[in-house]
Amino acid sequence: MEFCPTCGMLLQYEAAKSGKQSRFFCPTCPYVYAIHGKIVKKQRLPKKKEVEPVFSWEEAMSSAPKTQVTCPRCNGGEAYFRQMQIRSADEPMTIFYMCCNGKCKYEWRED
Secondary structure: OEEEOOOOOOOOEOOOOOOOOOEEEEEOOEEEOOOOOOOOOOOOOOOOOOOOOOOHHHHHHOOOOEEEEEOOOOOOOOEEEEOOOOOOOOOOOEEEEEEOOOOOOOEEEOO
16 A cells, blocks of 8 residues: 555556556545556554553443333342444434442343
8 A cells, every 4th residue: 555645645556558657646636656666565563452441331331321220130220321323323222221239230231
């Protein structure tokens, strides 16, 4: 992959044809890079580090609003809830719950 030094767009490749040599060109500005031979670049990419969440799911849910709903595990009557769009936009949002009972903290969802 090569990028335009002028505007930063990804350069397009045009194969050699009818006497013209192969080239990279920018689709948005007049930059052109003529290819005179084989181009081989090797670049070792660093290994990805494990991503640690800034907040745990439990911490995020504990700051969420509460609602009156029955926990399926302990029959507690109150739970934290969050709504998220996890499917296509024309589908309804999914509601995630976490029981407010400190000993239970069961998590469930309604699609």
